[in-house]
Amino acid sequence: MxxxxxxxxxxxxxxxxxxxxxxxxxxxxxxxxxxxxxxxxxxxxxxxxxxxxxxxxxxxxxxxxxxxxxxxxxxxxxxxxxxxxxxxxxxxxxxxxxxxxxxxxxxxxxxxxxxxxxxxxxxxxGRRRGDRVDSFFPQLTPREQDVLELLVRNAGNAAIARHLGITVKTVRNHVSNILVKLPARSRTEAAWLAGERLRARPPAAMTNR
Structure with a gap:
């Protein structure tokens, strides 16, 4: 029930x-x-x-x-x-x-x-590709890119797991891989790095030219 x-x-x-x-x-x-x-x-x-x-x-x-x-x-x-x-x-x-x-x-x-x-x-x-992190961190797998996007939004492991339909343990593994590949010392630093890249991107109107 x-x-x-x-x-x-x-x-x-x-x-x-x-x-x-x-x-x-x-x-x-x-x-x-x-x-x-x-x-x-x-x-x-x-x-x-x-x-x-x-x-x-x-x-x-x-x-x-x-x-x-x-x-x-x-x-x-x-x-x-x-x-x-x-x-x-x-x-x-x-x-x-x-x-x-x-x-x-x-x-x-x-x-x-x-x-x-x-x-x-x-x-x-169908979200705009300009809002994703894959163009900035091509070394990450598509799933790792999804996890990193959610880290930028301050989502916790449980929230990420629910959003992506995976287990919390799998989320932890993805986060560990992300830290090695960026590299970053913590999830906070990884989110900061990705956030800085996203904030520094050109406005959408310019990138479409």
């Missing part, structure tokens, strides 16, 4: 999802929060496996340390999706998604995997 904390300010969304969950034998809503204050209170008392989060999105990183977070987003904008996933969210679905799609996403993140609808996943994968 997957225990769910459902946090959203729109009663119609909450009611719809609760009705859907009630008809499934493998999911159970153990707590509901309609405000940020209620969310903080429920987090302290409810033991949830998955938090479906439509409010208090700045709490993603803290919640992700204890439960899988499925963000119920208000938009499909690239910036919102990337920020949520980099902060540690295991999944992202728009609030207007069908209830059965949300239930599918809950099951996926409960298994420790990442979830995003096909169009959103393509959007995230």
């Amino acid at each position: 997957t225990r769910i904390l459902l946090a959203d300010s729109q009663p119609v969304v909450v009611d719809m999802l609760c009705r859907q969950v009630a008809s499934t034998p493998d999911l159970d809503v153990v707590a509901i929060a309609g405000t940020r204050a209620e969310l903080l209170d429920r987090l302290g008392s409810a033991r949830a496996d998955v938090v479906v989060l439509g409010i208090g999105l700045d709490l993603v990183a803290g919640i992700a340390a204890n439960a899988a977070v499925l963000v119920l987003g208000g938009s499909s904008r690239e910036a919102d999706i990337v920020v949520a996933m980099a902060a540690g969210a295991a999944g992202y679905v728009p609030r207007q998604a069908r209830p059965d799609e949300v239930l599918t996403a809950i099951r996926v993140v409960a298994r420790g995997e990442l979830y995003a609808p096909a169009d959103i996943a393509a959007l995230v994968r």
Whole structure:
């Protein structure tokens, strides 16, 4: 049984999802929060496996340390999706998604995997190459480049593991390889080196000329 904390300010969304969950034998809503204050209170008392989060999105990183977070987003904008996933969210679905799609996403993140609808996943994968570190550190493998990007965003090992769909142990191995290849003495120094390279890149309008 997957225990769910459902946090959203729109009663119609909450009611719809609760009705859907009630008809499934493998999911159970153990707590509901309609405000940020209620969310903080429920987090302290409810033991949830998955938090479906439509409010208090700045709490993603803290919640992700204890439960899988499925963000119920208000938009499909690239910036919102990337920020949520980099902060540690295991999944992202728009609030207007069908209830059965949300239930599918809950099951996926409960298994420790990442979830995003096909169009959103393509959007995230299609980020501008100028925002990546691979052009600055070609000695890193693609996965190591992904990990380094998240280090730049101050993501911890657990958040990186959730975001990339890998284990924390694998993240540690990638970080160790990154430190050797850059080289850098610590993850903080590696993130600083990558951040400096990214900040020093020419504006996008110039690089496209």
